[in-house]
Amino acid sequence: MQGFPKRRGHAAIPVWFLLSATLLLVQPAVSTMDAGAMAPAGPDSSLAAVLGALPGERIGLAALLAAANEQAVAARLADADLAAAEAALRSERGAFDPELFGSATWTGSDQPAASLFSGAPVVSNETAEIEAGARMTLPIGTELSASLSTVRTVTNSAYASLSPQYGTFGSLTVRQPLLKGFGPASRAELRAAERVAAAAGSRRQSARQAVAAEVEAEYWELYAAERDLAVATLIRDRTRLFLDETKLRARAGLVGPSQVASAEVFLAEQEQRVLDADEQLDRRSDRLASLVGRRPSGGQPRFRPADEPPARLREVTLDALLVAAAGNNPDLQALAEQRGAARARADGARWDARPRLDVFGGLGGYGLSGSARDVVFPGSNDTIRYDIADGFGPGWAQVRDRDYPWWNAGVVVSVPIGGRAGSGEAARQRAEVARADHQLEGARRQLDEQVRAQYRELDRGARRLELARAGVEASIRQVEIGMIEYRNGRSTAFEVVRLSADLAGAQQRYSQALVRTARAAAALTQLTGGWYRAAAERE
Known part of the structure; x- marks a missing residue:
């Protein structure tokens, strides 16, 4: 114890x-x-x-x-x-940005001739064509274009009254879709983006x-x-x-x-x-x-x-x-x-499922200028010479003032038979x-x-x-x-x-x-x- x-x-x-x-x-x-x-x-x-x-x-x-x-x-x-989404949006907005365009083409040729009216046994031509302009598409589908072109031609033909010759053309054109491609269809991808x-x-x-x-x-x-x-x-x-x-x-x-x-x-x-x-x-x-x-x-x-x-x-x-x-x-x-975004694409597909009906029109004018030469036809003692201004400037002035006017207007219609492509895409977008x-x-x-x-x-x-x-x-x-x-x-x-x-x-x-x-x-x-x-x- x-x-x-x-x-x-x-x-x-x-x-x-x-x-x-x-x-x-x-x-x-x-x-x-x-x-x-x-x-x-x-x-x-x-x-x-x-x-x-x-x-x-x-x-x-x-x-x-x-x-x-x-x-x-x-x-x-x-x-x-x-x-990435913001870049895609910027890209879609760029579809409606104005666009400048231009082109320049130079061509030369020596063409043998047998006609008395060719003006030379071998006709030599040199041409230079220049075109410039601007175009843009509006959010409602309207296509606008303004262009100016000129062709400079130099030839050795004795019957050419102008050498060099300047042919100028300017135009303003518009094309407006009324069904397919109109309004919501044109800006569908932009709205979706x-x-x-x-x-x-x-x-x-x-x-x-x-x-x-x-x-x-x-x-x-x-x-x-x-x-x-x-x-x-x-x-x-x-x-x-x-x-x-x-x-x-x-x-x-x-x-x-x-x-x-x-x-x-x-x-x-x-x-x-x-x-x-x-x-x-x-x-x-x-x-x-x-x-x-x-x-x-x-x-x-x-x-x-x-x-x-x-x-x-x-x-x-x-x-x-x-x-x-x-x-x-x-x-x-x-x-x-x-x-x-799905709704915007569906609205665009609904318009694109319709037939194409576009109206278009344009206004413009021609101009002509160049260096005048004397022309004498065979068997005649008469000398022909055009009284025309030299250089490119006078031709441009004629286009601007519409001294020689040009215009056009028309309608473009396209109706797909069956319409399965457009209606199928519209149905798919509705399902989305x-x-x-x-x-x-x-x-x-x-x-x-x-x-x-x-x-x-x-x-x-x-x-x-x-x-x-x-x-x-x-x-x-x-x-x-x-x-x-x-x-x-x-x-x-x-x-x-x-x-x-x-x-x-x-x-x-x-x-x-x-x-x-x-x-x-x-x-x-x-x-x-x-x-x-x-x-x-x-x-």
Whole structure:
């Protein structure tokens, strides 16, 4: 019986372990946090010491969000898509830009002649033809053209009264489609490109908000993973002490070998749990590094969170969230723009399915000038010489003043028999519009579902955290009672390690409850196109 006090001294070690674990895990659960208050940095000094010993670069959420905004692959891909869409829009607008055109042709020939009126046995001609002008197409399909051309001819024919001779022609022409190619058909691709560019802009905004939401969610998961690793490490270390105490009690004959084996099994499980928690923490850090485009600095193995998740966030009504999501969600806006692009192409295809009926007309004039020569016909003593101005200028003046006018007008009709090509394309484009309508409606329904789910997550966050605190407190009381019963011989080591495992699970649920509210807030910010975060900051 004299050894009994010594055995009681041995039994005090697991009691000390129990009380340390109790204080370690329950301390944050009893703190009261006001709306907008931050969760406590650590439950007690023991957990804080373990957290402080973990290696890694401490970094705030704002720094990661800024890096992700610049370096995230999804954001850069969206930037490239927007640049491509804007370039395509610029190309489509160029179809209605004025166009300058011109050409120059020089020709020379020596042609033998047998006619007495050829003016030479071998007629040599040199011509130079120059044409210049401008043309453009209007958005309603009207084609406008203005051109001026001149031909300079030099010949050795004795009967050519002008050499060199300048023949000038100028015209203004217009062609207007009335059915196929008119109005919506002419600018269909331009209108579609405008909508596609707007959709790309919305998708760019969506990509950046999605990256921000994922970074924030992963950041809080990193917070929970780090906390879980610290808790697992503490429980592992306490389990080692508990195993040593159980071995001492077994040598003293107070417990049997089965209880030592139970403690050893529990310690092996905790060692594996520490390894799993460490790997999970590294995976979370690697995911963040992939999102933000950089590894932890200074050769550190991982990122570590420097911020704490908010315990409570701004409360809003479900109706307000649904209205904000319907009006601001960039994915929804992108689909609406895609539907607009499909509608523009369908309108154009509907007009292009009709027969072609174009009217055209033009006004212009001719001009003639050159160097006059004397012409004497065979068998005649008369000399013929034209009184005409020399050079190109007089011919251009005649065209400008329409001294020798030219005009034309007409109609072009083309009716495809059967019309299957045009009607088939119009039907295909109508089907594309229907497809876009269904996609938009499906996205609206899915958005409504997601907003409601995240609202429930946010609305029940405070209650979930309260229940998690209560679970930790209850688990700690269970361990306290179990250790007292174990010391008094009314319980076994197996029961103690089972209660310790329950305590670890309760602590992990508390960690998850801390981050679920923050994750829901990040998701709502993304779903509402940034409205929720802006509204919370205005508060």
